[in-house]
Amino acid sequence: xxTPNLSYANLKESYLFYHIAQKTRxxxxxxxxxxxxxxGIGDVSxxxxxxxxxxxxxxVDNQGVKDRFHGYMxxxxxxxxxxxxxxxxxxxxxxxxxxxxxVSSGASDELGDLLDLFDRSNKALIMEPAYPAYVDANIMxxxxxxHLPSGPDDHFLPLPKPGLDADLIYLCSPNNPTGxxxxxxxxxxxxxxxxxxxxxxxxxxxxxxxxxxxxxxSIFEIPGAETxxxxxxxxxxxxxxxxxxxxxTVIPKAxxxxxxxxxxxxxxxxxxxxNGVSYILQHGGAAxxxxxxxxxxxxxxxxxxxxxxxxxEALDKAGIRYWGGxxxxxxxxxxxxxxxxxxxxxxxxxxIQVVGTPGEGFGACGEGxxxxxxxxxxxxxxxxxxxxxxxxxx
Amino acid sequence: xxTPNLSYANLKESYLFYHIAQKTRxxxxxxxxxxxxxxGIGDVSxxxxxxxxxxxxxxVDNQGVKDRFHGYMxxxxxxxxxxxxxxxxxxxxxxxxxxxxxVSSGASDELGDLLDLFDRSNKALIMEPAYPAYVDANIMxxxxxxHLPSGPDDHFLPLPKPGLDADLIYLCSPNNPTGxxxxxxxxxxxxxxxxxxxxxxxxxxxxxxxxxxxxxxSIFEIPGAETxxxxxxxxxxxxxxxxxxxxxTVIPKAxxxxxxxxxxxxxxxxxxxxNGVSYILQHGGAAxxxxxxxxxxxxxxxxxxxxxxxxxEALDKAGIRYWGGxxxxxxxxxxxxxxxxxxxxxxxxxxIQVVGTPGEGFGACGEGxxxxxxxxxxxxxxxxxxxxxxxxxx
Numbered sequence: 001x002x003t004p005n006l007s008y009a010n011l012k013e014s015y016l017f018y019h020i021a022q023k024t025r026x027x028x029x030x031x032x033x034x035x036x037x038x039x040g041i042g043d044v045s046x047x048x049x050x051x052x053x054x055x056x057x058x059x060v061d062n063q064g065v066k067d068r069f070h071g072y073m074x075x076x077x078x079x080x081x082x083x084x085x086x087x088x089x090x091x092x093x094x095x096x097x098x099x100x101x102x103v104s105s106g107a108s109d110e111l112g113d114l115l116d117l118f119d120r121s122n123k124a125l126i127m128e129p130a131y132p133a134y135v136d137a138n139i140m141x142x143x144x145x146x147h148l149p150s151g152p153d154d155h156f157l158p159l160p161k162p163g164l165d166a167d168l169i170y171l172c173s174p175n176n177p178t179g180x181x182x183x184x185x186x187x188x189x190x191x192x193x194x195x196x197x198x199x200x201x202x203x204x205x206x207x208x209x210x211x212x213x214x215x216x217x218s219i220f221e222i223p224g225a226e227t228x229x230x231x232x233x234x235x236x237x238x239x240x241x242x243x244x245x246x247x248x249t250v251i252p253k254a255x256x257x258x259x260x261x262x263x264x265x266x267x268x269x270x271x272x273x274x275n276g277v278s279y280i281l282q283h284g285g286a287a288x289x290x291x292x293x294x295x296x297x298x299x300x301x302x303x304x305x306x307x308x309x310x311x312x313e314a315l316d317k318a319g320i321r322y323w324g325g326x327x328x329x330x331x332x333x334x335x336x337x338x339x340x341x342x343x344x345x346x347x348x349x350x351x352i353q354v355v356g357t358p359g360e361g362f363g364a365c366g367e368g369x370x371x372x373x374x375x376x377x378x379x380x381x382x383x384x385x386x387x388x389x390x391x392x393x394x
Numbered sequence: 395x396x397t398p399n400l401s402y403a404n405l406k407e408s409y410l411f412y413h414i415a416q417k418t419r420x421x422x423x424x425x426x427x428x429x430x431x432x433x434g435i436g437d438v439s440x441x442x443x444x445x446x447x448x449x450x451x452x453x454v455d456n457q458g459v460k461d462r463f464h465g466y467m468x469x470x471x472x473x474x475x476x477x478x479x480x481x482x483x484x485x486x487x488x489x490x491x492x493x494x495x496x497v498s499s500g501a502s503d504e505l506g507d508l509l510d511l512f513d514r515s516n517k518a519l520i521m522e523p524a525y526p527a528y529v530d531a532n533i534m535x536x537x538x539x540x541h542l543p544s545g546p547d548d549h550f551l552p553l554p555k556p557g558l559d560a561d562l563i564y565l566c567s568p569n570n571p572t573g574x575x576x577x578x579x580x581x582x583x584x585x586x587x588x589x590x591x592x593x594x595x596x597x598x599x600x601x602x603x604x605x606x607x608x609x610x611x612s613i614f615e616i617p618g619a620e621t622x623x624x625x626x627x628x629x630x631x632x633x634x635x636x637x638x639x640x641x642x643t644v645i646p647k648a649x650x651x652x653x654x655x656x657x658x659x660x661x662x663x664x665x666x667x668x669n670g671v672s673y674i675l676q677h678g679g680a681a682x683x684x685x686x687x688x689x690x691x692x693x694x695x696x697x698x699x700x701x702x703x704x705x706x707e708a709l710d711k712a713g714i715r716y717w718g719g720x721x722x723x724x725x726x727x728x729x730x731x732x733x734x735x736x737x738x739x740x741x742x743x744x745x746i747q748v749v750g751t752p753g754e755g756f757g758a759c760g761e762g763x764x765x766x767x768x769x770x771x772x773x774x775x776x777x778x779x780x781x782x783x784x785x786x787x788x
Contacts, residue, residue, distance in 0.1 A: 002512065004654045005511055008511075050458070057454050069637075073637050105499055109667065109669070119398060136666045167395065265399070268530075272506065
């Protein structure tokens with residue numbers, strides 16, 4: 001008799017976005033034709049930039065012509081793209097071998113797949129509030145999870161502390177949902193802590209392109225990371241690839257545990273369990289790293305940053321405490337008057353038709369907070385900010 | 395201290411295609427400028443068909459325009475594509491709900507990912523010769539593997555036998571590498587056997603489009619499969635998507651073990667561990683299932699089938715015993731004069747400059763056999779067949 005993975009029975013239903021959709025639908029059913037200002041889900045609204053579109057078309061054209069057709073791609077990524085990405089890191093004085101860069105179908109897929117490299121016995125440390133999939137993917141694997149709550153006292157940037165013990169550490173900086181970003185000194189503390197005990201850090205850098213201040217974009221800017229960290233990157237938010245799918249992962253060759261080299265293990269995993277990432281997407285994604293591509297994606301990022309500025313201005317005027325927005329595409333606000341996050345969600349939906357995300361969905365310590373995404377339509381964001389200010393001023 | 399997945403240390407290096415590449419390179423270094431007739435790797439040579447190219451361009455265009463831009467796709471696949479694929483099954487009198495169809499990035503990725511649904515304690519039964527990744531993916535998961543050898547006596551179509559015990563059964567029909575394909579009666583035996591003991595069959599249907607005779611294309615054509623089988627399909631060979639990547643998987647809602655529903659588990663897996671398959675690829679892949687797309691891909695399949703015919707004719711004339719070719723894009727021949735498969739490989743490479751795949755690479759019982767892929771260039775295949783006939787006639 002086949003035994004299914006019984007750890008799935010330990011998963012709690014993830015109600016967050018389901019609940020949001022349900023409440024939104026119910027409101028629209030009662031108020032047909034109402035325009036909603038959607039700032040809940042962290043999905044981009046701007047189309048792909050022209051340089052990427054042109055490269056994607058070129059990739060498609062090549063797949064239609066025998067002499068330029070691409071069959072199976074190398075499982076770890078096209079060598080030229082791996083080299084391009086390694087070169088991109090040099091801008092931050094991070095020097096990687098192309099063999100340390102793996103092309104992926106996106107950070108979400110990669111964060112799930114990478115867990116195959118680790119034994120079930122490892123304890124996973126998850127700083128909360130956090131992206132819910134970190135928790136669920138480790139429950140599926142039967143791992144013990146250590147929740148490290150954060151809050152206003154540590155500016156949502158928790159640090160290692162006495163008594164804390166774990167083997168696998170999730171760091172997301174800039175953070176989803178709080179927008180908080182670690183500085184060099186703070187990341188150094190985590191790296192030293194990980195190296196001291198032989199832990200491995202999974203560094204989710206999905207939002208690095210939104211950093212404005214002098215903060216590390218890559219964990220590999222910090223000495224010592226090469227012996228304790230894997231960095232997971234994505235073009236989803238950087239270049240609008242949420243529905244197009246492409247990302248990359250850095251696994252240093254110096255990363256070893258118990259005599260096994262994690263870079264070599266990942267090569268073995270990819271060559272066994274994948275047949276590589278679509279040629280068309282890799283060809284299109286390469287255009288992100290050209291001068292023209294960089295110029296165009298940063299123009300889009302500036303539009304999202306203007307959304308953030310507009311929202312932050314409204315919250316400032318209303319005297320509301322918030323985090324993020326500056327170095328991240330998320331704004332994490334304290335709900336007014338001690339309101340609960342779902343209570344505040346209902347208030348925004350029914351009174352000003354703005355949809356956000358209740359902080360409680362990102363872990364228990366997110367209760368009483370609320371996330372706005374700045375990836376929405378600029379006109380909608382301006383109107384939402386106005387309505388928010390009027391409501392909160394009351 | 396982090397413990398890596400120590401099962402990786404139990405993997406044997408997969409030398410097959412590495413060795414082929416190495417030997418081929420060495421030969422070319424000694425004989426510069428020589429044209430090789432490459433019939434080793436099962437990669438397609440014909441470009442994507444016009445209907446798919448047009449749909450891919452349209453998908454790319456949509457990603458460049460705000461009103462038609464697609465962000466995050468539903469994790470289990472675009473509803474329209476799931477419905478299209480379910481409808482496609484109706485041609486074989488298989489009636490699926492769209493929710494039983496999952497869009498994937500290809501069969502290879504899916505075969506790896508799906509194993510997350512099963513406990514490590516399950517015994518995996520692998521009929522050999524087999525695609526080497528079946529074995530390796532289960533070694534990575536720490537599962538016991540039961541090798542079921544096959545050979546000329548059972549026409550490379552092994553059946554359940556007394557004493558055989560397993561929980562997870564790999565069936566690949568038409569088979570890679572032997573080209574052998576199960577008939578209804580044989581598949582029924584496996585289905586009854588699996589249902590009797592609560593085992594689950596992973597049915598790899600990657601080559602179903604090459605079936606000519608009256609044989610099942612889908613395991614779900616056989617009653618009882620819906621309570622014991624998962625079917626993994628691919629557009630790689632069907633529509634030339636090896637480098638473009640798209641596939642689909644059927645997990646029936648009736649498939650349950652130990653009170654857990656495997657369809658629901660897979661929904662939970664996908665929504666946790668992926669953000670869906672690229673919109674562009676799904677939009678392009680949908681064109682495969684249109685009348686025009688079907689006409690065009692079958693014209694390509696006929697070209698590969700003509701390759702198979704030419705090769706079979708040469709082997710027939712030379713009096714060589716072989717399997718496959720009729721219902722599969724692979725031809726599996728017995729090496730002449732009791733030669734070993736690597737010995738025969740060397741002979742073909744050095745004497746007639748033809749590159750094939752030694753059967754030993756697909757498991758011990760493949761020793762003494764040799765695989766030809768029929769996905770090569772038609773002119774090359776004709777010349778290779780000629781050379782093969784001259785060599786084997788000697």
